[in-house]
Amino acid sequence: MRSDASRPAWWLSAATIAALLFIHVPLLLIIVYSFSADVSFQFPPSGYTTQWYGEAWQRQDMWDALWLSMRVATIATLIALVLGTLAAAALWKSKFFGKDYVSLLFILPIALPGIITGIALRSAFNIMDIPFSIWTIVLGHATFCIVVVYNNALARFRRLSGSMIEASMDLGADGFQTFRYVVLPQIGSALLAGGMLAFALSFDEVIVTVFTNGLENKTLPIWIFEQLFRPRERPVTNVAAVLVMVVTLVPVLADYYLTRDAEHTGGAGK
Amino acid sequence: MSLAATDARSGVLRGISDWLFRKPNYFLLLLFIPPILWLGVVYVGSLLVLLAHAFFSIDEFSGFIVYEWTFSSIAQLFQPANIDVIIRTIVMAAAVTIASAIIAYPLAYFAARYAKGKWKAVFYLMIMLPLWSSYLVKVYSWKLILAREGIISWLAAKLHLSWALDGLLATPIIGGPSLSTSYIGTFIVFVYIWLPYMILPTQAALERVPTNLIEASADLGGKPSQTFRHVLWPLALPGLVAGSIFTFSLTLGDYIIPQVVGGSQQYLGSVVYLQQGTAGNVPLAAAFTIVPIVIMILYLTAAKRMGAFDAL
Amino acid sequence: MPPAVSFQNVARHFGTVRAVDAVDLDIAAGEFFAMLGPSGSGKTTCLRLIAGFEQPTAGHIEIFGETAEGVPPYQRQVNTVFQDYALFPHMTILDNVAYGLMVKGVDKSTRHRKAEEALALVALGGYGARRPGQLSGGQRQRVALARALVNEPKVLLLDEPLGALDLKLREQMQVELKSLQRQLGITFVFVTHDQGEALSMADRVAVFNEGKIVQVGTPEEVYEQPRTRFVASFVGSSNVLAPDVSSKLGGPAKWVSLRPERISMGGKGIAANITSVHYQGATTKIHAVVDGGHSIIAAVPAGGFTGQEKTTLSWPKNAMHVLDGEA
Numbered sequence: 001m002r003s004d005a006s007r008p009a010w011w012l013s014a015a016t017i018a019a020l021l022f023i024h025v026p027l028l029l030i031i032v033y034s035f036s037a038d039v040s041f042q043f044p045p046s047g048y049t050t051q052w053y054g055e056a057w058q059r060q061d062m063w064d065a066l067w068l069s070m071r072v073a074t075i076a077t078l079i080a081l082v083l084g085t086l087a088a089a090a091l092w093k094s095k096f097f098g099k100d101y102v103s104l105l106f107i108l109p110i111a112l113p114g115i116i117t118g119i120a121l122r123s124a125f126n127i128m129d130i131p132f133s134i135w136t137i138v139l140g141h142a143t144f145c146i147v148v149v150y151n152n153a154l155a156r157f158r159r160l161s162g163s164m165i166e167a168s169m170d171l172g173a174d175g176f177q178t179f180r181y182v183v184l185p186q187i188g189s190a191l192l193a194g195g196m197l198a199f200a201l202s203f204d205e206v207i208v209t210v211f212t213n214g215l216e217n218k219t220l221p222i223w224i225f226e227q228l229f230r231p232r233e234r235p236v237t238n239v240a241a242v243l244v245m246v247v248t249l250v251p252v253l254a255d256y257y258l259t260r261d262a263e264h265t266g267g268a269g270k
Numbered sequence: 271m272s273l274a275a276t277d278a279r280s281g282v283l284r285g286i287s288d289w290l291f292r293k294p295n296y297f298l299l300l301l302f303i304p305p306i307l308w309l310g311v312v313y314v315g316s317l318l319v320l321l322a323h324a325f326f327s328i329d330e331f332s333g334f335i336v337y338e339w340t341f342s343s344i345a346q347l348f349q350p351a352n353i354d355v356i357i358r359t360i361v362m363a364a365a366v367t368i369a370s371a372i373i374a375y376p377l378a379y380f381a382a383r384y385a386k387g388k389w390k391a392v393f394y395l396m397i398m399l400p401l402w403s404s405y406l407v408k409v410y411s412w413k414l415i416l417a418r419e420g421i422i423s424w425l426a427a428k429l430h431l432s433w434a435l436d437g438l439l440a441t442p443i444i445g446g447p448s449l450s451t452s453y454i455g456t457f458i459v460f461v462y463i464w465l466p467y468m469i470l471p472t473q474a475a476l477e478r479v480p481t482n483l484i485e486a487s488a489d490l491g492g493k494p495s496q497t498f499r500h501v502l503w504p505l506a507l508p509g510l511v512a513g514s515i516f517t518f519s520l521t522l523g524d525y526i527i528p529q530v531v532g533g534s535q536q537y538l539g540s541v542v543y544l545q546q547g548t549a550g551n552v553p554l555a556a557a558f559t560i561v562p563i564v565i566m567i568l569y570l571t572a573a574k575r576m577g578a579f580d581a582l
Numbered sequence: 583m584p585p586a587v588s589f590q591n592v593a594r595h596f597g598t599v600r601a602v603d604a605v606d607l608d609i610a611a612g613e614f615f616a617m618l619g620p621s622g623s624g625k626t627t628c629l630r631l632i633a634g635f636e637q638p639t640a641g642h643i644e645i646f647g648e649t650a651e652g653v654p655p656y657q658r659q660v661n662t663v664f665q666d667y668a669l670f671p672h673m674t675i676l677d678n679v680a681y682g683l684m685v686k687g688v689d690k691s692t693r694h695r696k697a698e699e700a701l702a703l704v705a706l707g708g709y710g711a712r713r714p715g716q717l718s719g720g721q722r723q724r725v726a727l728a729r730a731l732v733n734e735p736k737v738l739l740l741d742e743p744l745g746a747l748d749l750k751l752r753e754q755m756q757v758e759l760k761s762l763q764r765q766l767g768i769t770f771v772f773v774t775h776d777q778g779e780a781l782s783m784a785d786r787v788a789v790f791n792e793g794k795i796v797q798v799g800t801p802e803e804v805y806e807q808p809r810t811r812f813v814a815s816f817v818g819s820s821n822v823l824a825p826d827v828s829s830k831l832g833g834p835a836k837w838v839s840l841r842p843e844r845i846s847m848g849g850k851g852i853a854a855n856i857t858s859v860h861y862q863g864a865t866t867k868i869h870a871v872v873d874g875g876h877s878i879i880a881a882v883p884a885g886g887f888t889g890q891e892k893t894t895l896s897w898p899k900n901a902m903h904v905l906d907g908e909a
Contacts, residue, residue: 008384015376022373023400023465026411029421033414044424083305090301104570105309111515112566113523115539116320116559117313119546123323123556124316143313146305166635167668169655171682171733174287175297181685185672204404207526210543221406228410228530241407248403256395291654 027245034238056239065223066243072134072219073202076141077149080198081191083142084149092157106151109144117143118211125212132214140212141205145198152194156187193258196251204248220244321563323556333550343553344560352541356561359538362453363521366460367468367514373461374468374513375506381469382476397473401466409530412459416449416531456532460521467520468513475509476502511573518569522562538562584647586611586737586769587632592641594627601627603793604641609737609786611646614763614770616780619790620816625773628790629739632771633662646736656685661730662739665746667722669714675701675725676710682733700732701725703762720751731766740772744779756783777817781805789813796907806841809907814839819879822905827876833902842867842881844901851896854878859887870895 008016034052036045056062091102109117121140130136160183168178206221213222220240227237290297327342328335346352381393400408415421426435439452449455479502487497525539536544538558546555589607593600602624609615617625630636631643634655643650645660661682669678676697677684683693701707704724714722723743730738743759744752760783763770774780780787781801788798789812797809808814811822821840829835831852847868854870857877866887868880872895880895 008380012376012380012384015373016380019373019377019465020396022462024396026408026415026462027400027403029415030407030411044421083308086301087305090298090305094298102306105306105314107570109309109313111519111570113519113539113562115523115525115542116317116562119542119552119555119559120316120320121312122546123552124319126552127319139312143309146308150305161666161668163664163666163668164670166633166655167662167664168670168681168685170633170635170660170662171685171729172656173681173685174284174654174656175290176283176287177685181681182670204406206406207524211546221404224404224406224410225526228406228413237410241404241410244404244407249399252399252403253395256398288654288657292652 030238030241030245034235034242036235036238052235052239056236056243059236061218062220062223062236062240065218065220068134068217069203069220072137072141073199075134075138076145076202077195077198079138079142080145080149081195084146084194084198085153085187085191087146087150088153088157092154093162106147109147114207115211118208121208122211132212132217134217136212136214137209137217137219140208141202144205144208145202148198148201149191149194152190152197153187156190160186189258193255196255196258200248200251200255204244320556320559323553324560326553326556328551328553335552343551343557346554347557347561352558355536355538355541358535359522360565362457362460362537363518365457366464366521367517369457369461370465370468370517371472371510371514374465374472375510378469378473378476378506378509379502382473382479397466397469401470405463406526408463409459409527412455412462413530416455416458422449451531451533453533453535456528459527459531460524463527464517464520467516468510471512472506472509475512476506479505508576511576515566515569515573519562519566522565583611584644585609586613586646587771588644589628589631590642590644592628592631592638592643594624594631594636595639600793602631602638605793605795607788607795607798609769609771611769612767614760614783614785615772616784616787617771617773617790618775618777618780618787618817620775622792623790624793625788625790626741629662629741629771629773632737633660633739634658659733659736660739661733661735661737662741663723663726663730663743665741665743667714667726669722669725669729671714673713674710675706675712675714675717678714678725679710679729679732681729696732697728700728703731704728705758719746720755723747723755727762731768735768737769737771740770742774743772744774745776752779759783781817787817789817791816807903808839808905811837811839811905813907814903814905821878823876823902827874828902830874830876831872831902833899834904837905838902839905840878840897840902842879845878845880845882845895845897847880847882847886847893847895849894849896851894854893854895856891856893868893 032045035048035050037047037049038045087106091099117140121136124130125132125136164182164186165178168182169175173181204221205219206225209219209222210225213219218226221244224237224240224244227233227240230237290300323335324343325339325341326335326337327340347356377397381390381397385393423432423435426432435449438454439448441454449458483501483505484497487501488494492500523539523542525537525543528535528537528540538561542555542558545551545558585608587607587609589605592602592605592607594602601622605624605628607628617628619625627636631638632645632650634650634653634657637651645658650658670681673681676694679700680688680693680697683696688696698707698710701709704727706721706724706728709717709721709725714725717725723746727743740759744755747755756779759770772783781804784801786798787801787804789796789804791812797804797813799807804813804817808817808820814820814822819842821842823831823833823838823840825835825837828838833840843865852872854872856868856870858869860867860869863884865881865883868882868887869877870880870893871877878895
């Protein structure tokens with residue numbers, strides 16, 4: 001294996017292309033299927049139509065689910081932004097006994113399978129007699145959203161030079177002013193990026209949500225999940241799937257452009 | 271001549287700022303307490319409640335939970351059928367991890383070392399976008415692909431490889447009536463879904479290998495294969511291990527994929543789902559969750575020693 | 583007028599590490615003061631103690647007669663030029679310079695005008711609309727200077743200000759800083775590990791080693807009359823001779839310091855074999871060995887070395903300065 005060549009070996013390129021195709025073709029197929037005239041999974045489709053989009057437009061239950069997902073994602077993201085940033089600010093420069101364990105605490109929600117988080121929350125709700133509502137869903141989502149924001153914020157804090165904060169204080173700004181004029185503008189883009197990712201995660205979340213939503217509260221992924229077991233409604237499900245893809249595309253792209261630009265406005269001090 | 275500057279700011283905020291400056295530890299605490307409270311109470315708290323349930327049992331007749339300490343639920347884990355489930359899940363998780371690593375490495379390597387400038391961005395997006403597009407959508411798309419009348423059968427027929435497909439499906443144990451109801455199908459979907467989690471840390475780890483290390487190795491007389499074995503592989507390993515944390519853990523606990531694509535075999539996740547749901551046997555479900563928790567704690571400790579945490 | 587800065591038995595410990603260990607210091611108002619020493623000698627910590635980023639573990643600090651312990655940096659009329667300049671990348675140069683005025687509530691037109699004046703002072707007039715990322719290192723340093731000076735501090739602190747500049751720029755900045763300080767009359771305190779810089783800019787120099795001040799004096803005093811072996815070898819280069827070597831070479835039986843440039847070659851003197859020669863343009867450094875195996879370094883002006891292998895070394899009697907301090 002030539003590891004120092006400036007041109008890749010043919011089989012490396014081939015493997016790369018194959019892997020990329022593997023990743024993307026299924027998603028493209030969904031889009032194709034959403035226009036298919038058949039109700040079955042037949043490939044190739046016998047014809048193409050946009051009627052399913054029309055039908056989906058009429059489905060009130062789908063719109064309700066979409067609206068709920070939006071609300072949950074927004075609230076969970078806001079909570080995560082505040083708590084995640086606080087945690088990152090606290091952990092950034094401090095040294096204290098047990099810091100490693102605290103870092104571990106911030107990995108657990110994503111390192112442990114979601115089902116564990118799900119049924120843990122559910123049994124806690126049962127024991128405390130808390131009824132299911134939008135808030136139980138938010139509780140679950142916010143937990144891993146905090147972790148996402150925390151990681152993004154921490155990475156950005158680490159690139160902040162401590163001397164800038166000292167410089168601000170040296171010039172007469174107290175802690176609050178320093179945060180407002182110096183810290184916040186610099187970490188702002190990372191927070192936004194983390195928030196976008198958290199939003200996308202929450203919007204798409206199903207593994208934990210299955211356990212934390214009641215019968216009346218269906219987020220869009222839950223709705224899709226239930227639809228999966230109704231073969232005759234398949235085409236509408238395809239449309240919903242495309243809808244989810246489009247909605248999550250926006251925050252992911254935004255996150256990418258935000259974190260990329262942030263690296264260009266650097267050149268701090270010397 | 272006063273030391274303090276004549277400033278327009280005075281009052282409560284300035285006073286708080288002064289106090290926090292003099293007592294940096296309190297400041298830290300203030301920052302810290304809300305998130306820790308949340309994670310500690312909501313997350314860890316409910317985890318503990320769950321684990322406590324493992325030591326309870328259900329009354330067989332009424333179906334209600336009996337809140338008395340007992341090991342009977344945990345003991346049920348050792349029944350042959352349950353052991354089967356656990357082993358099946360672990361084997362699948364391991365297989366998925368290894369396959370993901372094999373597919374991910376060339377791609378990560380290519381993206382890290384050969385993609386320059388604009389292409390880097392393209393690669394990044396091409397790997398990130400599917401990661402963040404809906405989990406359910408992706409699982410669902412495979413249901414379409416693997417279906418008997420789906421694209422794979424169509425492709426196989428077009429390429430005159432239907433016999434190969436049938437042969438694959440006829441393989442004992444991992445085969446089945448169709449791709450979407452066999453181990454193979456479940457395996458493929460698992461690999462597909464978790465692949466980006468493996469690619470990203472590996473790529474990041476490979477990108478961190480400075481080119482001059484490779485040049486140094488060549489300068490000292492190392493052949494390309496030796497450079498790979500002694501320089502690139504060890505330095506990429508933490509990234510692979512970090513990725514494997516996700517692939518392993520996510521496979522261990524997943525209950526949706528086996529239901530959508532797969533036969534009637536039970537996996538850890540689906541058993542837990544069943545037990546706490548329709549079966550109403552939360553203690554047994556809780557007992558089952560101890561397995562992935564223990565496995566993951568061991569895995570995380572081993573991974574940390576291999577330096578995977580720096581690659582996350 | 584009280585001293586600009588006064589340290590009374592100040593200590594700053596980090597656990598068992600004594601970064602600053604019982605330091606007494608008085609910096610007069612209007613002085614250009616240098617704190618010189620190797621890394622880890624405590625000079626930077628002392629600077630941070632004046633700025634307010636560190637609080638003393640023991641002792642008392644006064645700035646123009648007022649107690650400084652417990653006063654946060656944003657309430658001291660002291661401003662710092664940081665080693666890495668610490669400019670705010672998300673603000674324009676003008677906003678950077680005007681920052682100190684902005685947080686004090688000065689209105690926009692006034693603070694912009696003052697910022698422009700400060701920029702003109704450091705020869706960067708008209709650069710206000712640019713961003714830090716667009717400037718060179720030397721320019722960024724001037725911006726940092728302007729940003730500090732615009733607040734009319736009573737004391738200006740500079741943390742290794744010239745370390746990152748190349749030689750020519752450094753020499754130019756040394757001249758400019760000195761004239762700026764004279765012009766403004768503000769007390770400048772700067773930290774450096776470069777003794778040449780300290781000698782050329784400062785009115786007085788404090789030499790630090792291992793958390794303590796070993797000697798304070800004018801550059802001439804510190805250079806010509808070092809108190810200890812450390813000062814003799816850290817400030818400029820010197821032949822530090824043990825008592826027995828010193829007496830053998832005609833000096834007193836004590837530790838002495840003999841500066842290379844005071845040594846002449848040829849004429850009546852001590853015989854020596856030349857072991858290596860280093861041409862440095864204005865001077866040439868000669869490494870020689872005298873009878874008894876002791877090596878001496880001499881610095882002769884250009885043209886003083888003509889390729890000989892043996893020579894004689896001589897120096898005036900008072901060139902051998904006795905080091906009466908410890909180590």
